[in-house]
Amino acid sequence: MGAASVENVVFSYGSRRVIDGLDIHFRAGALTAVKGANGSGKSTLLGLIAGTLRPSQGAVHLAEAARPALVLQHSAVSQALPLTVRAAVEMGCWGNRSWLRRLRAQERGEVAELLDRLGLTELAHRQLGELSGGQRQRVLLAQGLAQRSKLLLLDEPTAGVDEQSHARIREVIAHELARGVAVIEVTHSNADAAEAGRVLVLADGRLVSDSLGVA
Ligand SMILES: Nc1ncnc2c1ncn2[C@@H]1O[C@H](COP(=O)(O)OP(=O)(O)OP(=O)(O)O)[C@@H](O)[C@H]1O
Secondary structure: OOOEEEEEEEEEEOOEEEEEEEEEEEOOOOEEEEEEOOOOOHHHHHHHHHOOOOOOEEEEEEOOOOOOEEEOOHHHOOOOOOOEHHHHHHHOOOOOOOOOOOOOHHHHHHHHHHHHHOOOHHHOOOEHHHOOHHHHHHHHHHHHHHOOOOEEEEEOOOOOOOHHHHHHHHHHHHHHHHOOOEEEEEOOOHHHHOOOOEEEEEEOOEEEEEEEOOO
């Protein structure tokens, strides 16, 4: 059993079909890059796997009962949420439990470690709205990692980040892969896609290329 599979999936917004019969099996513990022009359906595919969107036809199957962790692009998330960086990352630990529940010491330790790995410790008390786009992107990634899912869905995690942050994000992805997490990464970067074991290319909601990467 792989990490996830989409089987003959079709998805439409109104009468517009934006995913047009995708049939893809994602291996466990591997990095898969998803490329394609703007509007080709990449983010929609992640939403379908994450369960935030439901297929109009076909089915999505997940290996784990737990939900995948979906990390959106920072531009897709409100900057106005009255949350500190630390609180945003802690939200990733909530899972299905009550948000009123206090974090266990172990979870607090994990949050501190994630803040450190993503270079956010100094920013932990800042409000999300006070951060730059690249800083917010790292917060969203830390929040996704705090979910401890075996399937991590990343929507352009390195878009618009500086070189140092880029390196940190690549290290964090490599670390997750080494832990056996499957990562599906939407990217426009050839360099990032080259790190993947497999590169998928979408065009108009269809799979037009499925190749093994160089990694
Ligand atoms: N909420 C929505 N309502 C209607 N149409 C939408 C909605 N979200 C996306 N679309 C359309 O669905 C299609 C696929 O969008 P999607 O965001 O999946 O593309 P993408 O490949 O991720 O693009 P990008 O590279 O720009 O992020 C596009 O034509 C887009 O205009």
